[in-house]
Amino acid sequence: MEDEDPADDPGARPRRRTARMGGAGAARPPRPPRLRIPRKAAAARPAPLLRTTDRLVLPPRPALHIPDTKVALSTASVYPDNTAIAFELAAALGYDGVEVMVWNDPISQDPDALRALADKHRLPILAVHAPCLLITQRVWSTDPWTKLKRARAAAERLGADTVVVHPPFRWQRQYARDFVRGIDRMAGETAVRFAVENMYPWRYKDREMLAYAPGWDVTEEEYRHFTIDLSHAATSRIDAFAMVDRMGERLAHVHLADGSGSGKDEHLIPGRGNQPCAELLERLARTGFAGHVVLEVNTRRSGSPAEREADLAEALAFTRLHLATATRVG
Numbered sequence: 129m130e131d132e133d134p135a136d137d138p139g140a141r142p143r144r145r146t147a148r149m150g151g152a153g154a155a156r157p158p159r160p161p162r163l164r165i166p167r168k169a170a171a172a173r174p175a176p177l178l179r180t181t182d183r184l185v186l187p188p189r190p191a192l193h194i195p196d197t198k199v200a201l202s203t204a205s206v207y208p209d210n211t212a213i214a215f216e217l218a219a220a221l222g223y224d225g226v227e228v229m230v231w232n233d234p235i236s237q238d239p240d241a242l243r244a245l246a247d248k249h250r251l252p253i254l255a256v257h258a259p260c261l262l263i264t265q266r267v268w269s270t271d272p273w274t275k276l277k278r279a280r281a282a283a284e285r286l287g288a289d290t291v292v293v294h295p296p297f298r299w300q301r302q303y304a305r306d307f308v309r310g311i312d313r314m315a316g317e318t319a320v321r322f323a324v325e326n327m328y329p330w331r332y333k334d335r336e337m338l339a340y341a342p343g344w345d346v347t348e349e350e351y352r353h354f355t356i357d358l359s360h361a362a363t364s365r366i367d368a369f370a371m372v373d374r375m376g377e378r379l380a381h382v383h384l385a386d387g388s389g390s391g392k393d394e395h396l397i398p399g400r401g402n403q404p405c406a407e408l409l410e411r412l413a414r415t416g417f418a419g420h421v422v423l424e425v426n427t428r429r430s431g432s433p434a435e436r437e438a439d440l441a442e443a444l445a446f447t448r449l450h451l452a453t454a455t456r457v458g
Contacts (some may be wrong), residue, residue, distance in 0.1 A: 198224035219249035304341035325355035328364035331391035353380035362387025409450035
């Protein structure tokens, strides 16, 4: 006799089927009904954004332009350590070259020793800073014109294309009187550029002293080439971009450092003050600047050699980042 299905007998009590999980007689749970999407709705569904077999296609953007501008380290950036340390750090961190500050360190005064350092570290010397600081009054000579002649000779011998020079101190009366004509004459005798650097008035509390002659604002004179120093611009409390505009095509050299506008010449790591360091670098890249950018920063407050190295690495990274621009030149 065949078993009757309880569903055939309305009065019959349904039998409960029991089965162990995985048993041979286990009842399978009913499948959910299959969702059928109408063709029109299916066609409206967006395609996946990216499949593994797709090629990633980005929207068109301007090509990144990285100029040929070299980024150098001033040997003054390791003061009070010596010139050899500056070359070692510049090479280790990947700077493109070095600007030599001629000062009391004997190596900085010796072209042969400088050439040996450049060869050892495979780093070109891009500029020579003439010894025109208060602490270098007796370096090479006490005669300022002799200092400039020796700086030019060193630059020519070392393959540097720029000599950085400050305007005279006001008490150097005869030198100051002849400075503009004398620099122009010396520049006409060589391929080396004499790039005269902007300075600042000296301040103490609410007093201001004009220490330089003909003046600290070098754009007031007809020099062939200029150096812009942003730390000096901060100390003089001027608009750095306005000064760059006045320099125009005669801007040949940049000392990159930041400042907060205090009475001190701070030479902060770029980005740590209020000067337009990033904006200036971007402008130089857009306009095809053909000179050098030199990091001349104060690391005396770095807590250790490792911190100083980190500061100089940060300065280099900042400079290279902002020299790259998405706008092509020309």
